[in-house]
Amino acid sequence: MNAGRIMTIFEKDFKEFTRNMMLFTSILLPVLIAFMYGSMGDSQQIPSMLIFLIVGIAFSSILTSGIMTMMAEENEKNTLRGLVQSPASMMDILVGKSLVVTLMTAVSLAVSFLIMDMDMSWGAMDITGIILLGLFFLNSGIGVGLTVKSVATTSVYLLPIMLIFGFTPMIEIIIQDETHIIRQAADYLPLYQNMAIYDGEALVPMLILSLWVVLSFVYAAWSFKARMKDA
Amino acid sequence: MTAVITVQDLTKRFGSERALDGVDFEVGRGDIFGLLGPSGSGKTTTMKILTGEVEISGGTAEVLGFTDRDFGRSAYVKQLGILSDNSSLYDRLTVKDNLELFRKLYGAGRHRIQEVLEHVGLTEQRDKKVSLLSKGMKQRILICKAILHRPEVLFLDEPTSALDPVTTERIHDMLLTIKGQGTTIMLTTHNMAEATVLCDHVAFLSNGRILDQGRPDNLRHSYKNNKIHVTYRTGIIKSYERSEVNKNILETALFDSNVIDIRSDYPSLGEVFKKVTGRELV
Numbered sequence: 001m002n003a004g005r006i007m008t009i010f011e012k013d014f015k016e017f018t019r020n021m022m023l024f025t026s027i028l029l030p031v032l033i034a035f036m037y038g039s040m041g042d043s044q045q046i047p048s049m050l051i052f053l054i055v056g057i058a059f060s061s062i063l064t065s066g067i068m069t070m071m072a073e074e075n076e077k078n079t080l081r082g083l084v085q086s087p088a089s090m091m092d093i094l095v096g097k098s099l100v101v102t103l104m105t106a107v108s109l110a111v112s113f114l115i116m117d118m119d120m121s122w123g124a125m126d127i128t129g130i131i132l133l134g135l136f137f138l139n140s141g142i143g144v145g146l147t148v149k150s151v152a153t154t155s156v157y158l159l160p161i162m163l164i165f166g167f168t169p170m171i172e173i174i175i176q177d178e179t180h181i182i183r184q185a186a187d188y189l190p191l192y193q194n195m196a197i198y199d200g201e202a203l204v205p206m207l208i209l210s211l212w213v214v215l216s217f218v219y220a221a222w223s224f225k226a227r228m229k230d231a
Numbered sequence: 232m233t234a235v236i237t238v239q240d241l242t243k244r245f246g247s248e249r250a251l252d253g254v255d256f257e258v259g260r261g262d263i264f265g266l267l268g269p270s271g272s273g274k275t276t277t278m279k280i281l282t283g284e285v286e287i288s289g290g291t292a293e294v295l296g297f298t299d300r301d302f303g304r305s306a307y308v309k310q311l312g313i314l315s316d317n318s319s320l321y322d323r324l325t326v327k328d329n330l331e332l333f334r335k336l337y338g339a340g341r342h343r344i345q346e347v348l349e350h351v352g353l354t355e356q357r358d359k360k361v362s363l364l365s366k367g368m369k370q371r372i373l374i375c376k377a378i379l380h381r382p383e384v385l386f387l388d389e390p391t392s393a394l395d396p397v398t399t400e401r402i403h404d405m406l407l408t409i410k411g412q413g414t415t416i417m418l419t420t421h422n423m424a425e426a427t428v429l430c431d432h433v434a435f436l437s438n439g440r441i442l443d444q445g446r447p448d449n450l451r452h453s454y455k456n457n458k459i460h461v462t463y464r465t466g467i468i469k470s471y472e473r474s475e476v477n478k479n480i481l482e483t484a485l486f487d488s489n490v491i492d493i494r495s496d497y498p499s500l501g502e503v504f505k506k507v508t509g510r511e512l513v
Contacts, residue, residue, distance in 0.1 A: 008335040012321070012328070019323040078317040082376070085282065085313050086336045087305045 001095060005088045009096025013070060017100050023066055027108040030058040034112035046116060048198050049169040054116075056191045058109045059134060060158075060166025064141035066101035068154045071145025090224065098138055105134070122198075125206070129197040132209045136190050137165070139216035146223035168192060233260045235295055235384060235415045236281065242289035243276050243439075250276045252439040253290070258432070263406065263416040265426040267500075268436035269510055274419035275316055277436070278388050281417070282313050295383055309337065312377035312385040312414075316392075319373075322362040326353065326372055329361060330379060337380035347375040351405060367398030374402065378409060385409065387418040391425060403428055423501035433500070437508040447500055454503040455496060462492035470496075 017023050034054055037046075074080035083093050113120060122130075144157040168191040175183050186192060190212045193205035236258035243251040251273045258264040266274045279285040281294055283303030292299045297307045320329045330344045348354045351371040356364060364372070370390070377385060390406070391399040406429060410416055420426055426433050427447050434444035443450065457473040461484045471480065473495070484490045498506070 005336055008332060012324070012332045015328060016321060016323055077322070078319045079321055081284075081315065082318055082333075083336075085284075085308055085311075085315075086333060087309050087338075088336050089305070 001089065001091050002087075005092040006096045006099070009083070009088060009093055010099045013097050013100040014103075016070070017066065017104065020069075023069060026061050026065055027104050029061045030054050030108050030112045031115065033057060034115040038116045046118060048195050049172060051116075051118065052191050052195050052198070053167065053169045054112050055109065055130070055133070055194070056166040056168055057162075058105050058112065059137040060162040062105040062108055063101050063134060063137045064144075064161055064166075065154070065158050066104060067097055067138060067141035068145040068148070068158060069151055070097050070101075071142065072148045072151045072154045075148070076150045090227070094142060094224075098142070101141075102134065102138070125197050125202050126194075129194045129206065129209060132206075132213050133190055133194055136209070136212045136216045137161075139213070139220040140165075143216065143219040143223040146220070146227045165190060169195070234258065235260045236264070236417060237293045238277070238281075238290070239292075240290035241277070241280065241287060241292055243273075243280065243285065244288045250439050251280075251288075254436070254439070254441050256434050256441060256444060258415060258417055260415055261410065261413050262431040263410050263418065263429050265430035265433040266417065266419045266436055267421065267423065267426055267433050267504060268419075268508075269421055272436045273439040274421075274436055275388055276439075278315070278386055278417070278419055282311060282315070282386055283308065284315075309380070310383045312380070312382035314373050314377045314385075314387045314390055316388045318376075320361045320369060320376070323360065325358050325360055326364070327357045329372065330375060333376050333379055339380040343379050343381075347379055350378075350408070351375055352401070367394050367401075370394060370398070371402065371405070374405060378414070381412075382414065385414050385416045387416065389419055389421075391420070391422065399425070423499060423504060427500050435504055435507050437510055442507045450503050451498055451500060454498055454506050456498070458496040460492075460494055460496060461490055464489045464491050 037050055037054075071080070074083070080093075084090065140161055144154065144161075148154055148157065168186060168189045171183060171186045177183065188208060190209055193209040193212075196205040197209075234257040236256075238254055238256050241251050241254040242249070254273070254277060256264070256266075266277060268274050276285060280287050280292060280299070281302065287299050292302075294302070294307075295310050297304075297310075301307050321332075324332075326348070327344060330347070333339075334341070334343055344357075345354070348357055351374065353368060353371060353375075356368060356372075361369065361372070374387075374390065377387075387406075391402050394402070403425065406416060406418075416429075418429070430447060432445065433447055433450065434441045436442075445453075459471045459473060459476050461469045461471070463469070481493075484493055504510075
């Protein structure tokens, strides 16, 4: 990897991101939801479910969707080949793009938490958990982005990722019976591990979350290898 | 001739299909080499092998001292300029932003953007979004992108395909200037007029095999018919074997006011291609 080339890709993709209305407006989604729920009452009493719903929406709609769309667009318009044929390595390209979506997600989340006037005194475990969750969403987006050939196809993958991994806490509203098999299965989804860490648990949720990160990394690496191997 | 590109017995199979079958050629330093053939003849596959996009199945390929195992490595691609059949630009960005991206990736000097834009006569379009440019302008910018870092070897896959004659001529002038600066150019085309104007050396590719190669004039000479054609005002054309044309026939034709054209049968490169391959160039 080369820092100069990563920053060059970052600059290019930052311009592209801000000029692509579909991507640029995605950073508004968590902010709008935060605005809607911001006046729900005492900020110290905001349920963890709501906090992590916004985190999940931000990560799935900006981090995953952003990197997925950017990669798919490069594929669709044949610009990726030009980058790959330059001295930039595929890792330079992926890291440069990931930095753009990470920055946009961070800005969106920061604005959302400000609107909700949230107490942000998170501990090291919470922050580690959030970083792992971010890696999971990023890897998933990279994996799909390297696989699909057009922007239109990304929605086929994005929708289930958003519903299952981004909107996980909504399941509590849809299925209120805690013994329901779907509710029990959902307990192992990544976002619930962050909620458990936030509520004081540490070891088991962190292990489960790490496992999700490993799985998503394997998927991204597999897609990467498939993409690099031409005829 | 110092060979910059050497290809020997190159073979490429896609499954059971043989796309290239024992291809051999050499390209000398500073030459323009044209790989000519109809669609599906293997031109793009050859180009893709040399630019590291496709692996070879057999034979050897060497470019600038790099063997096919090195193709795709950063040190190798830095020496190349590539315009492939599906190269494209970032539509939402300006011409300058597009070129700036590749200037930085290749570590070329800041002045190069201005230089290459002047070279192609597009300095005034520098701050325009790429989406607002015509197809011909985009193609010229793509060539700018390919030569920005002063590559040793320039690979161009159908550089003027589907462009209007004026733009095509501009690009030809550009390529001759680039060649004049010492760059070796390998291009694929199915446009024989283009090959005649640009190439120092051409190879005819058909069904994955090179059927003949050489300098365009030499090829035309070696495939000429030994015939002289005399065209009359009435539309009648009389053809004579060169051996049977004597001073009498020639003088009579020259001073006959009904004769409008006398020419020897010197085939165009397209006609030579058809003779060699038995195929039209489409």
